[in-house]
Amino acid sequence: SIDAARLLGRIRTLGEIGRDTDGRLIRLAASDTEKLGRDRFVGWIQGAGLEVAVDRIGNIFGIWKPEGTVDAAPLMLGSHIDTVIGAGIYDGCYGTLSGLEVIETLKAEGLTPSRPIVVAAFTNEEGVRYAPDMMGSLVYAGGLDVDTALATIGTDGTMLGDELERIGYAGEHQPGFLRPHAYIELHIEQGPILEREGIPVGAVEHLQGISWQRVVITGDANHAGTTPISMRRDAGHAAARVVTFLRDRAKASNTPTVATVGCMRFEPDVINVIPSRATFTVDLRDPDEDRLREEETALTNFLEILSTEEQVGISVERLARFEPVKFDQGIVGLIEKAARNRGLACRRMTSGAGHDAQMIARIAPSAMIFVPSIGGISHNPKEYTADEDLVAGTNILLDIVRRLATE
Amino acid sequence: SIDAARLLGRIRTLGEIGRDTDGRLIRLAASDTEKLGRDRFVGWIQGAGLEVAVDRIGNIFGIWKPEGTVDAAPLMLGSHIDTVIGAGIYDGCYGTLSGLEVIETLKAEGLTPSRPIVVAAFTNEEGVRYAPDMMGSLVYAGGLDVDTALATIGTDGTMLGDELERIGYAGEHQPGFLRPHAYIELHIEQGPILEREGIPVGAVEHLQGISWQRVVITGDANHAGTTPISMRRDAGHAAARVVTFLRDRAKASNTPTVATVGCMRFEPDVINVIPSRATFTVDLRDPDEDRLREEETALTNFLEILSTEEQVGISVERLARFEPVKFDQGIVGLIEKAARNRGLACRRMTSGAGHDAQMIARIAPSAMIFVPSIGGISHNPKEYTADEDLVAGTNILLDIVRRLATE
Numbered sequence A, B: 001s002i003d004a005a006r007l008l009g010r011i012r013t014l015g016e017i018g019r020d021t022d023g024r025l026i027r028l029a030a031s032d033t034e035k036l037g038r039d040r041f042v043g044w045i046q047g048a049g050l051e052v053a054v055d056r057i058g059n060i061f062g063i064w065k066p067e068g069t070v071d072a073a074p075l076m077l078g079s080h081i082d083t084v085i086g087a088g089i090y091d092g093c094y095g096t097l098s099g100l101e102v103i104e105t106l107k108a109e110g111l112t113p114s115r116p117i118v119v120a121a122f123t124n125e126e127g128v129r130y131a132p133d134m135m136g137s138l139v140y141a142g143g144l145d146v147d148t149a150l151a152t153i154g155t156d157g158t159m160l161g162d163e164l165e166r167i168g169y170a171g172e173h174q175p176g177f178l179r180p181h182a183y184i185e186l187h188i189e190q191g192p193i194l195e196r197e198g199i200p201v202g203a204v205e206h207l208q209g210i211s212w213q214r215v216v217i218t219g220d221a222n223h224a225g226t227t228p229i230s231m232r233r234d235a236g237h238a239a240a241r242v243v244t245f246l247r248d249r250a251k252a253s254n255t256p257t258v259a260t261v262g263c264m265r266f267e268p269d270v271i272n273v274i275p276s277r278a279t280f281t282v283d284l285r286d287p288d289e290d291r292l293r294e295e296e297t298a299l300t301n302f303l304e305i306l307s308t309e310e311q312v313g314i315s316v317e318r319l320a321r322f323e324p325v326k327f328d329q330g331i332v333g334l335i336e337k338a339a340r341n342r343g344l345a346c347r348r349m350t351s352g353a354g355h356d357a358q359m360i361a362r363i364a365p366s367a368m369i370f371v372p373s374i375g376g377i378s379h380n381p382k383e384y385t386a387d388e389d390l391v392a393g394t395n396i397l398l399d400i401v402r403r404l405a406t407e
């Protein structure tokens, strides 16, 4: 089994890198704080005697290819180390550090793997600073041109390529330079299902579709006291109508559709000025592609009606669009079997969050292992998974990797 | 009559002070750009041979007290030179510069006034950086303690007293040191009525009540993809419901009630995180005090229901509350008469905007003159009043002041 203390210690150490003065964890992709996290991760990779490789989009790889191993396609484990704003310490870090932990354990056991084993930390999984999310793995899988990705402008006006250069993680390797034999990602569920059902292991067989859009509504700035309601072209009010439309629709449906407006900005953002401009994001998700398309169409139609009713201009920019993904049934079966062998209950499930595995699934058989999130809380400092579950999940990963690396 | 070219030139000159690189006019109270505007105004006062006085809250006074004038209560004219963000060039500046123009004209005429004549530029009329609005005149009229006002923290975290010190406008005089015999404020209407009716002069006899509140809604940050709609405590969605509630209510009523949400902020403001916090302002106005109170109560009741329905925390802070004001009927009559004498149509009206006259009315007979705003547009770069109307308004002010200063 794995070294639980080492794994948990590293999760906690990495979880302190990027705390601001208010105690919030913020390690946005390619930022100064994320550089510190990357440096620490690279230090651990090197300490474990693995080779470090960085590709052009900043993905970091720790490669274990013992002397004399055949030059076969590697088994790849991993996740990401960037975070949202006000993050928990597990999202992503658990997958990268457990991947490293599994390799170190197998190395210490004296195993001679039948193929290289690689742990990956993919760039900009969260998509908070630069859209789309899962960018590093998407580029790695050939779904987005690397130069286009590097030219992405972030919410703070920076360009991803410049920032990767600046923090020293614009690597030389071509994304995709190691084509995996299989990819397995261990992650906290980030939702409430496993905890609610008292099941310690999830074998993730699907990942729902994700649609991200940025909407800009333009009206007319005018005086809050002198402008009759009937004469207003209020961009803020129109934006609020979109928020309630999306919520009412999702609530009224009997589907797992979720809709979120996470970012919102009014301009000029002045107490006695009717907003001339509102900019906000729409995150729509559904496990069913047809239904996700229906939701997008419903929004488009609503924006058209709104534009007429409120006499406002509306423009929409697509930030991300990923169809639902079906993971490799073979690996899903291995996860179930490994859980059974360790005497742990396991259920098949769908991921509500996006993950790097969803991108790598385009080029290699992939699947994910989930462990419970207390209260279903994530993207929140209260994100928590019990140590016991973290360790159990990593041991299941260990068992599967040992099996795949010796067959 | 007044020197039209001098007045219009000064309005245009002051209107260029505080333009940012995007061409937006921003001269927030006690900011670096407002200091430049103040300095220019003080220069013109001195150039006209008036005495300059600044009080503790930063109100600027240009005092014309010719040798030998009796020490009577002064006639006061004025307005403000601070602006909103993305302002027009007339709001406030027209009143201060026309006041100075009238004094210079009378001085050049060789008039010996029966009492001093003073032009005032009151601090922080807009209330954008520091609440409440009309702060300088409110303090001057004894409605707010000067030390309390100086301790106000702004939207940018600064303290007004520190900022006045920094820009060199923390004066020595006690606010209220000159108790006016009467106060007259000339201002653009900022609303659509005069233009729509083709009337060049408004005699403002009322000013509607103003209620400003800041609302903070707290929910739970959570993952946009994994959190079922039923488990969300979404502060952003709850805030949007307040915006649509206020608008629907104002629209459905047959009253002149207006409601505006001008400022809105989501936290953490991240695309895939359910907002844990939404902070926004509510500006409610009504010419009728009972109705304004009803609107406030309706909001309070709605927030209570919302708090239960959305399972969110809600806190409300009062930023400003002013009852409707009735101006001095004697001065209103003088405005009508002066317009008649110049052959100009005039109507009595209610001000939708707040003004310094509304505060000074607490300590002296006060009223306002309005001139038309094209399209009813204000707090917007497109704010516009025809030169002819600006000049006509100032000549009416001149006639009234000449009359009051010689009786």
Ligand SMILES: NC(=O)NCCC(=O)O
Binding pocket: A091, A125, A126, A127, A133, A134, A190, A352, A353, A354, A355, B223, B224, B225, B272
């Ligand atoms: N796992 C995770 O939180 N990914 C971020 C991308 C998303 O699902 O919004």
Ligand SMILES: NC(=O)NCCC(=O)O
Binding pocket: A223, A224, A225, A272, B091, B125, B126, B127, B133, B134, B190, B352, B353, B354, B355
């Ligand atoms: N005149 C004017 O725009 N005053 C600002 C205060 C307000 O009415 O909001």
